Amino acid sequence: MAKAKRTLKWQRDPEGMRLRILEAAKQEFSAHGLAGARVDRIAAKAGANKRMLYYHVGNKDELYLAVLEGAxxxxxxxxxxxxxxxxxxxxxxxxxxxxxxxxxxxxxxxxxxxxxxxxxxxxxxxxxxxxxxxxxxxxxxxxxxxxxxxxxxxxxxxxxxxxxxxxxxxxxxxxxxxxxxxxxxxxxxxxxxxxxxxxxxxxxxxxxxxxxxxxxxxxxxxxxxxxxxxxxxxx
Amino acid sequence: MAKAKRTLKWQRDPEGMRLRILEAAKQEFSAHGLAGARVDRIAAKAGANKRMLYYHVGNKDELYLAVLEGAxxxxxxxxxxxxxxxxxxxxxxxxxxxxxxxxxxxxxxxxxxxxxxxxxxxxxxxxxxxxxxxxxxxxxxxxxxxxxxxxxxxxxxxxxxxxxxxxxxxxxxxxxxxxxxxxxxxxxxxxxxxxxxxxxxxxxxxxxxxxxxxxxxxxxxxxxxxxxxxxxxxx
DNA sequence: GGAGAAATTAACCCGTTGGATAAATACTGT
DNA sequence: ACAGTATTTATCCAACGGGTTAATTTCTCC
Known part of the structure; x- marks a missing residue:
């Protein structure tokens, strides 16, 4: 609580987050297929909390379709x-x-x-x-x-x-x-x-x-x- | 217990069973991929108990390889x-x-x-x-x-x-x-x-x-x- | 400087699923 | 007919995995 500004636990970055999620999802879906893909791994790879996938894109199927359209x-x-x-x-x-x-x-x-x-x-x-x-x-x-x-x-x-x-x-x-x-x-x-x-x-x-x-x-x-x-x- | 031979609950048929399992597995793996395939569905489709898959062929991966080789x-x-x-x-x-x-x-x-x-x-x-x-x-x-x-x-x-x-x-x-x-x-x-x-x-x-x-x-x-x-x- | 909204984290829920264990039933040879 | 083995059924379970709920933190605008 001194003068030093306390380091933030995290920063906001909705656009960047969405991009990182889609990129991670692309990797995961292409490496493991739809059924083999793991939502938790996508989150980890994107450096995000799992909840973020649903917040920014949608459920697993919607995420997959978004990746496909982008491709x-x-x-x-x-x-x-x-x-x-x-x-x-x-x-x-x-x-x-x-x-x-x-x-x-x-x-x-x-x-x-x-x-x-x-x-x-x-x-x-x-x-x-x-x-x-x-x-x-x-x-x-x-x-x-x-x-x-x-x-x-x-x-x-x-x-x-x-x-x-x-x-x-x-x-x-x-x-x-x-x-x-x-x-x-x-x-x-x-x-x-x-x-x-x-x-x-x-x-x-x-x-x-x-x-x-x-x-x-x-x-x-x-x-x-x-x-x-x-x-x-x-x- | 009269003279009528009591109806059997099941019959033995190892060769037939193995064939039915492999055919069902082929259907399932081709319809859903490896990760999407469900061991229980294969058993049901083969008219078998799930245990039979492991008894006659092996685990999911071995079953899949057997199907592939057959193809x-x-x-x-x-x-x-x-x-x-x-x-x-x-x-x-x-x-x-x-x-x-x-x-x-x-x-x-x-x-x-x-x-x-x-x-x-x-x-x-x-x-x-x-x-x-x-x-x-x-x-x-x-x-x-x-x-x-x-x-x-x-x-x-x-x-x-x-x-x-x-x-x-x-x-x-x-x-x-x-x-x-x-x-x-x-x-x-x-x-x-x-x-x-x-x-x-x-x-x-x-x-x-x-x-x-x-x-x-x-x-x-x-x-x-x-x-x-x-x-x-x-x- | 603070209230409200947006973004993010943490923790949990609960049905599913591959696989295992144990018991039951059908055959086979003697 | 019966002992021993091969085949099949009936249950169980621990881990996993998608999705949700609720609390926390950051940002924005006044």
Whole structure:
């Protein structure tokens, strides 16, 4: 009680608290799934009292949905910055594949969250009003690229943009989200540097070859193939 | 105590019991994940006393691993019956894609189990000695097909069989295992008859086009494309 | 400088759940 | 027919986990 101002036991910081809670929840839900996640651990990780979760966000399910919405928001927002409109169509597709791959690599929690939500048959996502509206602009962006590619003669097929995007996402998503079991059953580490480089090359080659019909050139690692002898490579 | 043999309260059936337990466990784990699965529900579904799970298989984790091993065993065993060795290479690849797609459609629990195990970073699978040995014959089967395709000139690239199989599995797996969230965000039902037919055609077209370099012919729905005008189709 | 609101902590509640113990019942071989 | 073993049922319980209640502390504005 002297002149020294007594140290506070805690400070108020509602916005910061909410962010720390959501970040901690993202970690916890992606690491353990919905049922495996522990509310107490989220609180501890956020440096908060458990009560704070309910005060600032809601119960476990609401917390989970908030995390999920935030995750979709983040990837779609980054995708908008890709600026595919101004690229050569094949180059645009290549960039989309590379972005998707790298985004999944940089954000493994996103993959886990989607897996978890799909195990729940999208029960929570269906309640979200925000998420549905995020995606039509994205589909239109791809549709435009495909159309331009067809018109220019670069692409031989007018593929459905949704189908194409699902395939692009699939090639990266499955490889990464299932890398644990795949590494075990195939007995090789799919996440080391070399394997990852090869995977990216394989995916780009696969999709662009299918679209343009020029498989040998795209797949090749060394020089162009001779007439009947194929390029032997490990991608 | 008359002559009528008193009705038994229960009968012995160790083998049948074990099978019913594993089947019930498969249902439960695939429907709710590892943490979400309830031991009591498995017992009830198997028409068994909870104690039986521990008596015949083991604790929750051991039960889960047994289910997982059984699932891998089943798909690899069916794959062995594909007899790809005696088919034209492009036809062999088509058949592998179609089999994979249909197997995943017929066995949705398999997809869920893999997702669950990957969320656990293959913690359980790593302990399995059986599973690792199941896969090398399968990889060799694909390697042979690719080599034959390259030799015959059907395929323009000697793709790595593991990489190829992962891509084939990915295209089906992601579409089906994530159909719940994808259907929500893209606003269309990806599991209705038409959508499924289109997906299969898309996948076969994508992979065979990339391997053979003849995308337009493979993708086409109607007649062959003219020189620069692409085939417009929704696959 | 103090009253009222906002933010946070502390402590508790209570149904659930994986797992264990012990007793009962059905088989099997002799 | 009966002893011994394999299989199954009936209970129990301690820990856990989501959520709640109530008290405490900090901040804001007059």
């Amino acid at each position: 979709y928001d983040k990837i779609r927002s980054e995708e908008r910055g890709l600026d595919l409109e101004h690229l050569d169509p094949p180059e645009a597709i290549r960039r989309l594949i590379e972005f998707t791959w790298n985004y999944f690599l940089r954000n493994p929690e996103f993959l886990s969250l989607l897996q978890t939500e799909n195990l729940a048959r999208a029960k929570h996502l269906k309640k979200s009003t925000k998420v549905k509206s995020m995606h039509s602009p994205f589909v239109e962006m791809i549709r435009t690229v495909v159309r331009r590619g067809v018109d220019s003669g670069d692409f031989q097929v007018a593929v459905d943009p949704v189908q194409l995007y699902i395939s692009i996402a699939a090639l990266s998503f499955f490889y990464l989200s299932n890398s644990a079991t795949l590494s075990v059953i195939f007995g090789r580490d799919l996440l080391d540097k070399k394997a990852k480089d090869e995977r990216l090359a394989h995916m780009v080659g696969l999709v662009l070859a299918a679209l343009t019909g020029r498989s040998a050139e795209l797949f090749k690692i060394g020089k162009a193939p001779t007439s009947r002898a194929a390029v032997v490579q490990t991608v | 891998y065993d089943k798909i690899r065993s069916e794959e062995r019956g594909l007899d790809l060795e005696h088919l034209d290479p492009p036809e062999a690849i088509r058949r592998l894609i179609e089999f994979t797609w249909n197997y995943f459609l017929r066995n949705p629990e398999f997809l869920s189990l893999l997702q669950t195990e990957n969320l656990a970073r293959a913690k359980h699978l790593k302990k399995s000695t059986k599973v690792k040995s199941m896969h090398s014959p399968f990889v060799e089967m694909i390697r042979t097909v690719v080599r034959r395709g390259v030799d015959s000139g059907d395929f323009q690239v000697a793709v790595d069989p593991v990489q190829l199989y992962i891509s084939i599995a990915a295209l089906s797996f992601f579409y089906l295992s994530n159909s719940a969230t994808l259907s929500v965000i893209f606003g269309r039902d990806l599991l209705d008859k038409k959508a499924k037919d289109e997906r299969l055609a898309h996948m076969v077209g994508l992979v065979l086009a990339a391997l053979t370099g003849r995308s337009a012919e493979l993708f086409k729905i109607g007649k062959a494309p003219t020189s620069r005008a692409a085939v417009v189709q929704t696959v």
